[in-house]
Amino acid sequence: MDSLETLNRILDIGQDSFKSIQESTGKSTSIDVFSQFLSEYNSFSKDHTDFTDSSQLNSKLMELEAKYDRYEDTIQNVIPPLIQFMNRFTEKLSEYTTELNLIRNKSDELKNLSLYNSKKLANISPVVNDLLIPPQVVHEIISGKINSSWIDNINFIKDKQEMYAKYMNMDSDDSSIVLPKDFDTLCDVLEILRTVILERSKKFLISRIRILRSYSPVPSQKVQNQLLRLKEIFKFIIENNVSLALEIRQAYSYTMKWYYKEYFGRYIRSLTILQFTTIDSQYSLGNLVNNSNNSNTSGSIFASYLSTSYAYSSPVTNQAIKDYFQINKRLSILTQEDNTVMVSQIAENNKNTKNNFIELGFKNLNLAILDNCSVEFNFLKDFFQITENATEINGILEQIFQPTFQQALMYTEQILIDTTVFDIFGVLISIRIGQQLQIESIKRNTPVFDSYLNDQAILLWPKFQQLIDWQAESLNNLSATSFNIDVTTILAQPHELTIAFTTFLQSLLTLSINDSYDMKLYLKASDSVDEDINLKDDDISNKFDPRSEPLYQSIIRIRNSYETIMTKFSKMTKSAENFLSINYLYLYNSLQHHNLSQNISTSEDETTGDDENNYKEIPIRKEMEFHFKNLVEAYNQNT
Numbered sequence: 001m002d003s004l005e006t007l008n009r010i011l012d013i014g015q016d017s018f019k020s021i022q023e024s025t026g027k028s029t030s031i032d033v034f035s036q037f038l039s040e041y042n043s044f045s046k047d048h049t050d051f052t053d054s055s056q057l058n059s060k061l062m063e064l065e066a067k068y069d070r071y072e073d074t075i076q077n078v079i080p081p082l083i084q085f086m087n088r089f090t091e092k093l094s095e096y097t098t099e100l101n102l103i104r105n106k107s108d109e110l111k112n113l114s115l116y117n118s119k120k121l122a123n124i125s126p127v128v129n130d131l132l133i134p135p136q137v138v139h140e141i142i143s144g145k146i147n148s149s150w151i152d153n154i155n156f157i158k159d160k161q162e163m164y165a166k167y168m169n170m171d172s173d174d175s176s177i178v179l180p181k182d183f184d185t186l187c188d189v190l191e192i193l194r195t196v197i198l199e200r201s202k203k204f205l206i207s208r209i210r211i212l213r214s215y216s217p218v219p220s221q222k223v224q225n226q227l228l229r230l231k232e233i234f235k236f237i238i239e240n241n242v243s244l245a246l247e248i249r250q251a252y253s254y255t256m257k258w259y260y261k262e263y264f265g266r267y268i269r270s271l272t273i274l275q276f277t278t279i280d281s282q283y284s285l286g287n288l289v290n291n292s293n294n295s296n297t298s299g300s301i302f303a304s305y306l307s308t309s310y311a312y313s314s315p316v317t318n319q320a321i322k323d324y325f326q327i328n329k330r331l332s333i334l335t336q337e338d339n340t341v342m343v344s345q346i347a348e349n350n351k352n353t354k355n356n357f358i359e360l361g362f363k364n365l366n367l368a369i370l371d372n373c374s375v376e377f378n379f380l381k382d383f384f385q386i387t388e389n390a391t392e393i394n395g396i397l398e399q400i401f402q403p404t405f406q407q408a409l410m411y412t413e414q415i416l417i418d419t420t421v422f423d424i425f426g427v428l429i430s431i432r433i434g435q436q437l438q439i440e441s442i443k444r445n446t447p448v449f450d451s452y453l454n455d456q457a458i459l460l461w462p463k464f465q466q467l468i469d470w471q472a473e474s475l476n477n478l479s480a481t482s483f484n485i486d487v488t489t490i491l492a493q494p495h496e497l498t499i500a501f502t503t504f505l506q507s508l509l510t511l512s513i514n515d516s517y518d519m520k521l522y523l524k525a526s527d528s529v530d531e532d533i534n535l536k537d538d539d540i541s542n543k544f545d546p547r548s549e550p551l552y553q554s555i556i557r558i559r560n561s562y563e564t565i566m567t568k569f570s571k572m573t574k575s576a577e578n579f580l581s582i583n584y585l586y587l588y589n590s591l592q593h594h595n596l597s598q599n600i601s602t603s604e605d606e607t608t609g610d611d612e613n614n615y616k617e618i619p620i621r622k623e624m625e626f627h628f629k630n631l632v633e634a635y636n637q638n639t
Contacts, residue, residue, distance in 0.1 A: 127179065130163040131186055133193070141193055146204045151232045157193055158236065164190055198241055201233045205248050209255050220259060220372075224379045231383045238385055249384050253399055260372065261403040267368065268411045270344035271361040276415075279357075279423035282316045283324050285562075286474025288500050290482050291318045318496075325503040327425050327510065333359055334432055341368040358415050358426040363433045365408055366453070370437055373401060374444045397448045405452045412456060417463050424467035428511050428551070431460045435513075461550045468554040471504075472561035480572065494586035501562050502590045508555055509594070509621045552620060559624070581635040588628040595621050 141153045164187060167179060180186070208223050227234075238245040281287075342364045380396055381387045416427055434453045441449040566583060570576035598621070 127167075130160075130167070131180070131183070133160065133186070133189060138189075138193065141196055141200075146200065146230070146233075148229060151230060154197060154232055154236050157190070157197060158239075160190055161194070194240060198237060198244065201237055202244060202248065204230075204233065206251065209248075209252055212259050213255050220256070221375060224375070224383070227383055228379070234383055235385055245384075249396075252384075253396055256376065256400045257403060260401060261407065264365075264369065264404045264407055267344050268365065268407055271365055271411065272414070274356060274361055276356050276358050276361070279324065279426065280420065281422050281470075283321050283422060284471055284474035285497065285501060285504060286471075286478050288318050288321045289478055289497050291321075318500075322500055322503060324425075325500060325507055327429075327507040329355070330357060330359070330425065330429060331510070333363055333429065334436065339367055341371065357429075358421065358423055359429040359433060361415055362412065362430040365411060366434065366437055366456070369401070369404060369408060369452075370441060370444070370446070370449055373397065373441075373446050373449045376400060377444070377446050394448050397446065401448065401452070405455070408452075409455060409459065412459055417459055421463075422467060422470065424464065424471065425507060425511070427460055427464045427467060428508070431457060431464065432511055434460070465550050465554060468558055472558050475558075475561045475565045478565055478569075480569070492582075494583045495566075497562075498566070498583040498586055502587050505555070505559070505587075505624065506590065506594050508551070508558075509591075509624060510598075512551055512555070512620050513549065547620070555620070555624070559627075577635045581632055584628045584631045584635065588625060588632050591621070591625040591628065595625055 137153055137156055140150065141157070144150050144153070167183070168187070170179075205227070208227060211218055212220060212223055234245065234248070237248065342360075377393065377397060380393050386393050386396075412430075415421070416423075416430060421427075434456050438450050438453050441447070441453065566580060567576075570579045573579045
């Protein structure tokens with residue numbers, strides 16, 4: 001019955017048929033009763049030879065016959081239910097076969113439909129992917145935090161704009177692409193998202209700009225760095241709304257104009273507090289001679305009383321004047337590699353005036369302006385996308401920094417151009433600092449700052465010439481009684497005026513531009529100079545021609561005043577030629593030694609003759625040396 005149970009579970013024919021077979025055969029009778037009878041009969045046939053008595057054989061046969069009858073009755077009871085079971089089994093099997101055929105047909109139909117749909121989707125899928133705008137992107141654009149991740153949404157919308165434009169401009173005869181019926185609605189959604197991005201970007205940029213104009217503004221570089229990380233925002237605004245982009249840029253320019261004006265206004269006030277070494281009208285060549293001639297220093301006191309700085313200055317010694325004429329210690333501000341700007345707190349609390357001269361404030365102020373101007377130039381170029389229009393970016397820079405430039409020029413007038421300032425070397429060093437910063441501004445491509453430094457030079461050069469005139473006048477006003485001549489040493493050593501003038505002249509020559517040699521050397525030594533700057537030697541020579549500078553004529557003028565007073569007072573000696581020869585020989589030797597120490601050399605053949613045109617091809621420092629050499633030779637021939 002195990003096989004019947006298995007069929008029943010598989011085919012689910014029914015419990016009634018199966019139970020009827022079990023009842024007809026009995027619990028102890030198997031469906032295989034006939035097979036059991038055959039087995040007994042075969043056993044009897046095999047063993048009948050063992051029966052010797054026929055009665056035993058007959059008895060056994062009758063027993064088998066009785067069993068056969070019983071088995072036959074049993075089989076007659078089993079066969080009808082079994083036939084019924086098999087009939088129902090056949091019906092079920094036929095039913096399942098029909099269903100399987102239906103399934104097979106349906107499967108073939110679905111397969112064909114799938115192939116058909118695959119061909120259709122091959123054309124539809126690109127369109128769906130191009131036009132699809134995921135809901136999470138919409139949500140992020142509308143309410144997401146504006147940061148670097150939010151920029152991805154802008155790029156996504158820009159790509160969608162290009163795709164939608166392609167389908168809108170598609171040829172109507174192109175039947176290979178079928179646009180969805182709600183394509184116009186999708187275009188409206190895309191336009192709304194574009195408007196949302198513009199509005200949120202505008203509010204974000206304005207909020208950053210307002211931070212710079214708050215009562216406690218943050219450093220501009222911090223805001224600029226944040227905006228540079230999100231510069232795709234402004235790029236999207238330019239591409240979609242040019243007028244809005246210009247308004248935002250103008251708002252930024254006005255804000256930075258105010259920002260730098262306030263920032264540098266506070267910084268200039270702190271530099272104004274910075275204490276400088278006082279150099280008044282006593283620090284002149286003429287006053288040095290007066291001090292030497294008056295052992296009680298009354299001449300110095302009288303000169304101080306007449307000076308405009310008398311109210312806050314005390315008489316100075318000759319040694320102080322000589323120390324002032326020696327500027328080697330002050331040259332470090334031109335050669336130092338550390339260009340860190342002095343912060344305002346240090347300037348306000350720095351009470352040490354020993355090494356603080358007026359050029360210190362000038363350099364820190366203008367270096368700070370240059371640094372900020374360079375940063376602003378790079379920001380405008382990178383964030384506002386105006387790299388290809390130099391005129392436009394320079395115009396914006398000029399608009400931003402114009403008030404700051406005016407404040408810096410006023411500071412220069414107050415600290416360097418003031419009538420109480422007599423520091424000729426401070427003014428000249430400031431001029432050289434300005435020229436170095438001009439070179440730096442060229443390297444940083446900020447012509448606006450270069451133009452501003454030209455305005456600084458227009459203020460400084462006249463002041464320098466005034467101080468040269470003042471030094472020359474101090475010599476011209478020397479009287480015969482003030483010029484002390486020691487008869488015992490007059491022909492043994494140079495006069496004290498010559499010694500002081502030598503130091504004074506060497507300091508001026510040290511600060512001279514040596515036939516553009518110094519500027520060329522400065523440019524070549526600078527690590528940041530590259531081929532893009534495109535500065536030729538001729539351009540440098542024209543911009544920094546040493547003989548076109550007021551310094552060259554100023555040196556000639558002060559030299560002439562010195563020679564005039566020396567010639568005037570040489571007549572008070574017994575041998576004027578020897579007196580002049582000794583003093584000019586000291587000057588010549590000092591200048592020669594100074595030029596050698598500066599590695600400035602020129603062949604003797606280049607300076608033969610007295611023609612002044614020969615000097616145009618040699619450095620100014622060597623020109624002075626050769627001038628006094630010629631004087632020495634001329635006076636020695638006459639002695």
